[in-house]
Amino acid sequence: MRDDFFRLWVYLSTTPLLGLTLTLVAYQIGLWLARRSSNHPLVNPVLVAMLVVAATLAATEVSYQQYFEGAQFVHFLLGTATVALGLPFYERLAELRASWRSLVSGLVCGSVAATATVYGLAKYLGVSEATARSLLPKSVTAPIAMGISEAIGGVPALSAVFAILTGVLGAATGKIVFDLLGIKSMMVRGFALGAQAHGIGTARAYLVSADAGAFAGLALGLHGLMASLVLPWVVRWIL
């Protein structure tokens, strides 16, 4: 009996089915908890699901590579979803035309403030130069962050880690910051979330409102474009 189970497990743990199912089940758990807490920002479904999957992998000694065999089908759709962000954005072009100046100003100021803070603090706290440079593109979506990191002497894999951590942090704290500042506009709240917490912030914005999500998607794209064009030059001139 035990032997049979073991053989079955060995088979299942090597098929993509396991990783795929685990991802979806963990997501359902995350969503369920988020709903139970009436979408409290700290109960972020991505964060919950990440921890559920990581704990399951650790407990069952399945490697990340094995897990990814199945999870890659979900991961792949990130690119398609990025394209899809164009649609809600297109539907709100009129609103954008009216307020693009203030939004882009916010994006530039926020980006400069966050980048300067992260590098300054990291150096002040004694982080090595390569790691500090890897922190610079942390507010842009992970695939762009990796490209920038390579261009500015960082470690691309670390930058991806920092980008995702920033996304989770931003998605979890955005509401608190906006409420403290008394910002009610869903457009501004979504835009700031997308600008600073990129994809995970955008996913959070979509949980709250379609308007916030659309502007978050726009901010994510704009920040990615801007950072990939500007950061390599800034680093070359300043650092």
Added chain:
Amino acid sequence: MLNGFTGLLLLQLAGEGIARSLALPVPGPIIGFVLLLAVLRLRPRWTPSLKQAADGLLSHLSLLFIPAGVGVVMHLKAIREEGLAIAVALAVSTLVGLAVTAWVAERLGKREPAPEDEAARDA
């Protein structure tokens, strides 16, 4: 739904092709995002089916970040030595970034309709 999804995949493919062949610093899907805007502009008729597919994907955007997120949890060991410093730097800069972005956008947005206020933006 399937029409729309095929359309999104085609745009992603085109974006990827453009990004690779021109060696652009921007990933293919972001180019696909721009291409989608152009398609919607030129062929408004295609909007409903593309919208259906896009809404389906975007309503579960959180799901798509899980595999990468798990990878991060597995990588945390690599930064353990500098962990505390990195955590502080990330947390503080994220709060600062969120606050500055939202505050500036909100403040300037309030006076946006008046074009003569443009000079004030530089202040």
